[in-house]
Amino acid sequence: MAMAASAKLNTLSSSQWIAHNSFSPRRGSSSRRVSLPIRASSYQHELVQTAKSIASPGRGILAIDESNATCGKRLASIGLDNTEVNRQAYRQLLLTTPGLGEYISGAILFEETLYQSTTDGKQFVDCLCDQNIVPGIKVDKGLVPLPGSNNESWCQGLDGLASRSAEYYKQGARFAKWRTVVSIPCGPSALAVKEAAWGLARYAAISQDNGLVPIVEPEILLDGDHPIERTLEVAEKVWSEVFFYLAENNVLFEGILLKPSMVTPGAEHKEKASPETIAKYTLTMLRRRVPPAVPGIMV
Numbered sequence: 001m002a003m004a005a006s007a008k009l010n011t012l013s014s015s016q017w018i019a020h021n022s023f024s025p026r027r028g029s030s031s032r033r034v035s036l037p038i039r040a041s042s043y044q045h046e047l048v049q050t051a052k053s054i055a056s057p058g059r060g061i062l063a064i065d066e067s068n069a070t071c072g073k074r075l076a077s078i079g080l081d082n083t084e085v086n087r088q089a090y091r092q093l094l095l096t097t098p099g100l101g102e103y104i105s106g107a108i109l110f111e112e113t114l115y116q117s118t119t120d121g122k123q124f125v126d127c128l129c130d131q132n133i134v135p136g137i138k139v140d141k142g143l144v145p146l147p148g149s150n151n152e153s154w155c156q157g158l159d160g161l162a163s164r165s166a167e168y169y170k171q172g173a174r175f176a177k178w179r180t181v182v183s184i185p186c187g188p189s190a191l192a193v194k195e196a197a198w199g200l201a202r203y204a205a206i207s208q209d210n211g212l213v214p215i216v217e218p219e220i221l222l223d224g225d226h227p228i229e230r231t232l233e234v235a236e237k238v239w240s241e242v243f244f245y246l247a248e249n250n251v252l253f254e255g256i257l258l259k260p261s262m263v264t265p266g267a268e269h270k271e272k273a274s275p276e277t278i279a280k281y282t283l284t285m286l287r288r289r290v291p292p293a294v295p296g297i298m299v
Contacts, residue, residue, distance in 0.1 A: 047255030055296025101131030125172035201245035224266030
């Protein structure tokens with residue numbers, strides 16, 4: 001804790017100094033003066049406040065960011081066609097539930113939902129804001145095979161993310177979700193871990209630059225017959241990479257939220273862990289890897 005606070009103060013003082021000074025050239029070199037640019041987001045205060053609001057005690061996040069195809073399966077289970085009108089009615093039923101804001105602090109929306117309104121013309125984002133619920137948006141474009149890996153995946157969607165995020169902010173979104181995965185049975189390979197961490201860091205930086213609090217979620221899949229100790233080992237490796245690249249990309253830790261996987265044995269492992277054991281291993285991982293500046297962990 002003390003070391004983290006000291007590092008933050010030192011960084012701040014250095015930034016302030018650089019902002020008002022420039023480096024003098026070495027003796028014998030050109031007289032041209034060199035200054036260093038300092039990244040500063042105009043949304044910094046808003047990002048911190050948004051993250052704190054979403055992480056408020058006693059409330060959680062409602063995820064209704066299912067694709068139209070997935071939403072269609074739910075509609076089909078009750079005999080309804082997969083039309084925009086029916087999807088709008090389903091989402092209206094959820095987002096206009098009386099008292100929803102007592103238990104929900106944020107709602108992750110699919111892009112279609114972000115722009116939809118109730119049958120009487122009130123935008124869904126306004127329905128959420130009226131209940132002190134922060135609207136969010138899923139921004140990734142899904143998983144695709146990662147060339148050169150052990151049959152692993154990477155998450156696409158960085159192309160055009162800045163312009164899309166700016167439009168989402170204008171529409172009322174204030175946080176974003178990006179899901180990438182790591183598979184233990186496939187290794188995981190160093191390439192897959194680095195790709196997951198770098199992709200999350202780039203997404204987080206772009207989101208913050210456009211006013212959106214990024215939920216950082218490297219999902220470690222449950223597949224496999226490995227013991228819980230192996231999951232802990234991989235989780236610690238993944239999160240150390242994630243925070244390294246978040247720092248490399250100048251992401252504001254106070255303006256992010258985490259969504260870690262629980263540390264469990266593989267789904268096919270012969271010995272099942274108790275809830276107490278899972279809690280112990282998960283908290284061990286979080287205490288070892290998460291900086292104290294992060295305002296909230298959504299599980």
